Amino acid sequence: MSTPRPWKLLRSQIAFKHRWYTLRRDEVELPNGHVVDDFFVSERPDGAYVFPLTEQNEVIFVRQYKHAAGKIFLELPAGSFFPTEEKAEDAAVRELVEETGAVTTQPLIPMAVIHDNPAKDTNRLHLFLAQNVRIEQKQVLDITEDIEVVPVPLDQVLPKILSGEICVSGSVCLCFLALRYLGQL
Known part of the structure; x- marks a missing residue:
């Protein structure tokens, strides 16, 4: 070998x-x-994902249509960014505010940087945990976004992954890392 x-x-x-x-x-x-x-x-640009946990132990997910798959998905707030133009943490905070209207006063906790599909794609996914998150404003959506904010109790995240309701790879990976970090696994 x-x-x-x-x-x-x-x-x-x-x-x-x-x-x-x-x-x-x-x-x-x-x-x-x-x-x-x-x-x-x-x-492709890199992606920034955030696992936003509220003081009430709810994780703020988003539900939205993804055209390439032709389906509506439940996933964590996330978005693209160019590492030469923006820091990953700043992109994650920006996406959290834009997609959910939520903010946090605490620094994000880096969970990992993973490769999305290294056989064919150059982009990486930067994964963060945000704690003490609260919704303070309206969403700031772009023309292609129609997003429903979905709070999920922390203890329901794993069952939603195992049932296939949460099935976007970056979200699944970050959920497992955040749940482990929070002592839920």
């Missing part, structure tokens, strides 16, 4: 470019010498 080795990048060209999505076509040489001339990579 051998140790995995990185691929050698021979050539890279942009197939499509937009501020929110770039599709790159790479030509790579595999460790076994085989050349793949059409390995496509999606360059």
